Amino acid sequence: MSGVTLNKVIKKYGETQVIHGVDLQIEDGEFCVFVGPSGCGKSTLLRMIAGLEETTGGQIAIGTRDVTRMDPAERGVAMVFQTYALYPHMTVEENMGFGLRMNGHPKAEIKAKVAEASRVLKLDEYLKRKPKALSGGQRQRVAIGRAIVRGPEVFLFDEPLSNLDAELRVEMRVEIARLHNEIGATMIYVTHDQVEAMTLADKIVVLRGGVIEQAGKPLDLYNDPDNQFVAGFIGSPAMNFFPGRVVGGKVRVPGLGVMELDAPGSASDGPITVGVRPQMLRLAEGDTHSVDLSEQLGGVAYHYLVAGDGTRITVEAHDQSAPKPGSKVGLSVADGAALFFDPDNGARLR
Template sequence: MGAIRLQAVEKWFGDAQVIKGVDLDIADGEFVIFVGPSGCGKSTLLRLVSGLEEISRGSLYIDDRDVTAEPPSGRGLAMVFQSYALYPHMTVGENMGFGLKTAGAPKTEIESKVAEASRVLKLDALLDRRPKDLSGGQRQRVAIGRSIVREPTAFLFDEPLSNLDAALRVEMRFEIAKLHQSLGATMIYVTHDQVEAMTLADKIVVLQAGRIEQVGSPRTLYERPDNLFVAQFIGSPKMNVVPGGVTDSRFALQGQGSGPAPASAGGANRVGIRPEHIALTNPGEGHCNGKVEVAEYLGADVMLFVDCDPLGVMTVRHVGDTAVKPGEQVGLRFDEQRVHFFDGEGLAVGRA
């Protein structure tokens, strides 16, 4: 079992409060990812769960057992860091089994668990090599394998892929996803990369300034953000947000045209639309007009940056190729079923 519950958790460093009353339930076997901008408290929150930092106020429960005052060794958790922290003089097999060896486990048990972990992580052929002979991705798999052999209650990952190049990050995302499916273990994962969060998580926890902004599945956060911060943090490129509102059950963009929208979005003074939910059309035929400033060809799609003064620059993702060039005037038509509305406090007040 690996259910984890945080109850009114706070963390203070002197007079500075960095975690501000966090309540969170993580189900057994769930893959939960903490995301947020630098300094939001995501790594600190992970360290509070691990026991590497003391909780100032509040409680932490693992399988309904209060472990708030327990040291890291008493929580049954395994942590994988950015740094692989492998012993250079030991082989892969020795590195993976070292924790069990220091705990006094029998040699046969160590060999059996190392063999099973190496099979899962496809490290069988590398067991006799030393870390200097491995690639970055292989070293990270060894670090994960070292955690697997301990059979922990849950795995904690602190930005484990940040030291890898782009190609290896994609490969390791795939490996970690397969590992979760294979083990069915609870995993908490910290990253600043929302692509990792969207592709790996069962549940995403979005943090800002030590508080939880929203908790939900990747689809929920993408399609139903609770506020402007989540709306613009989740999704790449980020959501376009422009001045606008609702008048007589119709949404209107400041100084531009209008289109149908639900009356339930009343009170909105900003309109949000994701780049992939905007279509190109002729000037005057869409919800707003603008001049193409930059066109970025990305192969499968083209990213257009359109100056829609007075609204500002709008980002448009056009699937496939397009003949539109910088300097051209275009119209932009919003997908009217995917428009978001936000009030003066930045809270979501409806969606088409």
């Protein structure tokens, strides 16, 4: 297996540049997830690694090989798409071994590799079935199995779970995590779902506008984001943001309706943006906020509030009591829970 190195990678379509000098090191055996909003460049970057998109500038290396100008078949990668792309007239076994048969591999070798992939993906009882007799999750496992039998250096996943229902998405997420633990291959996975990113990744790469906003371990991005965009994108429900003002080393936050917060050392007097995750807020006695709606999910509840200045706030609670819509409540903030950002450029203030 091999790592992947991107060195000042650029992609242009005519005069339009969509990837802006990306530098990234993905270690051998690492599970790296590209995440970001639609149009951020994550799928384009994945397709450039696969060789399905030409690289305008910079270098892409897999292991010690410069693959920037290599054909896809020479790169040692296997790609799994959101569509299964299975041959309907072939059985599961035939679909999984098709690529090896086309390349003239011996029948015994194909059979052995298909059997091993089938064992890993728990597909043994489905080998003689055709795709129409499989569920969506089973078909996606077959598509992954087809990639496994090729023995690639790097696995590439382009939103493989996006067309599955909620239950199957959870099931397949677990399957993919287990697969990575078992075979230890380098995997690069594209998704717009930050829950998938948090649960699967060794490393998350957050993209926006063809630029890496931050890359690191999931909890590092969650607990210590570099900017407001990353803070708001990573975490579910999303972080709450409040306009505030620094005065004499203290931050006043009208939308929180709480005591003043200590200002970060890099902040000067003037406007500031304050971020607090829903998990770090608690309902309290008071009348500073109006309850708009409460969602009870059993083990967790989400309360949606409106502050006096119109700021909308999400509070996560772990009890089964719910205030009535239109009622008034107060808020408390866990010690040290607030993060601070420059209101002009979104940079983190520490």
